[in-house]
Amino acid sequence: MKADIDMVISHDGEKWIARNDSMAVEGRSFPELDANLVESLRETGRYDGSHLTVFMGFDITTIPSWIHQYAPHYFNRYVHVDV
């Protein structure tokens, strides 16, 4: 699936954090994260009026390394947002 924006997502124990080279957004839940994402995209002023697909790939390196041998993937999510 193609995405307009690629981000890496992780969890710091309290919040989900999605980031790429140009922005970082946080949220205690996915609805909050997605709302903050839309807000951040609006603030850039580059995507006004756009319908975007955002890819968030979980950074497996944030999970203890001994677990990687059992499962090298946590999840990816595609979020569709109207800016």
Place this chain on the structure above:
Amino acid sequence: MNGVNRKWYDGMAYQEDWWAVWLGLIMFGAGLLSIVGIDAVGWFAKPTTWVWGEAGVFYKASGKAYKGMSQVTSIGITYIVWTALVCMGAYFQKLNMKKFFLGWTGLFIITYIAVAIGFEAHLSAPINKWGKYGLTWGLSLGSGVAFILCLVVGLIIGNFIKPLAAFLKEACKPEWYIKTAIVYLGIKVGVMSMKAAGMTFELALAGACATFVAYLLFWPIIYVMARKMFRLPREWAAVLCSGISICGVSAAIATGGAIRAKPIIAVMVSMLIVVYAMIELLILPGFYSTVAPDQPIVNGAAMGMTVKTDGADAAAGAIMDEIMVANAAARGIYWEPDWILTASIMTKIWIDMFIGLWAFVLAIIWVYKVDKQPGTQTVAASEIWFRFPKFVLGYVFCWFFYVAIAMFAPDIIKSAKIGAGTVQSPMRKFMFMMTFVAMGCITDFSKLKGMGRLALLYGVALVVIIAPIAYAVAYIFHAGMMPPLVGS
């Protein structure tokens, strides 16, 4: 984006799962050279039975072409070749190379010593071979005693010699080693298919059916139990439930990801699973062998559905194979070895393959029903591929390659078996032994402390739900199946 699976080929160079395939196929390819008359693997040091008090030859080269090679040379080449291979994998996996090299070397030495002790004739020689070794008494435990010794040594290190466990930790990758061994088992199953094709495919089909039925029963029962009786929150219940009822840590992580649970949930459940898998492994082989000595294949299949994590299941299957074959031999019944192990691995592999699909179904349920955010999220089918156990590709490839040889080039079977013989037996067993020691080293029973309800639910579900249903389902689908007799 390091650490993120985006494209279908992501991870091929740096994931352990893929490195099991690469290590598997490297030796598979080397073994195949025997077709053109080159025994490229016969230098491998395999244990040999020895008698206490006599000059010790503990290892010998496994190939006839290397008959005159000393045990020191054979062990030395084995160490150098395998160290080079695993260090190459460790390098690409971005492990700490110094720690890995030292840890691997430590594991290698510990394993080779434990295995050598396990092959002492008084411990291992079957009763019909006492004469050959000049014995008047013995325990007739077969080579299973070497497996058990490796486990026990690992557990002692992991629980009582923690500085040593920490020293070995970087190289303690039981899942990598066992997945590599399972790729080699694919060669074994291919060779078995040459001899008993019907039985092999019947075993595979029965394993698939049994696994499917068990899935449908385990998950809903334990989920309801976790929610209603143990009052676990939905995310905890789902993750624990998958870990207990499907394939352990990989299922817990897959489910945690599928339902977008906080990673800490999946991590805590995984710690619990690793410890419980070891408990299952220590109890079940002896239990099944004693309670149902005449149901080898049923026992193997039930083991595959009961014991979580590939390493623990393979270890349990291998130990039970050794115990049951030795016990049957004492009764005058000579089963071919490795069929019980194969039964246990086949059900486990089906379970491993289903987890990707199951996690995908759960993800859809969670995203579109449970945590509904209309129109904002999509679950990509690529998630199934990212969770697919890649080592299965190596296993199936090796299996069908040897079946193809039998079908289309029967005149090269004899020469193909020379290389295959080393890779599928002593080399595979070596990886099993390394797995057992590594698994023991990373199993710390003290981690059960503070797990409270989770640990209790796991224990109750295992004893009351998983083990009985798994055995019943295994019996329904495998009843009457027996390993071929030696020489038949």
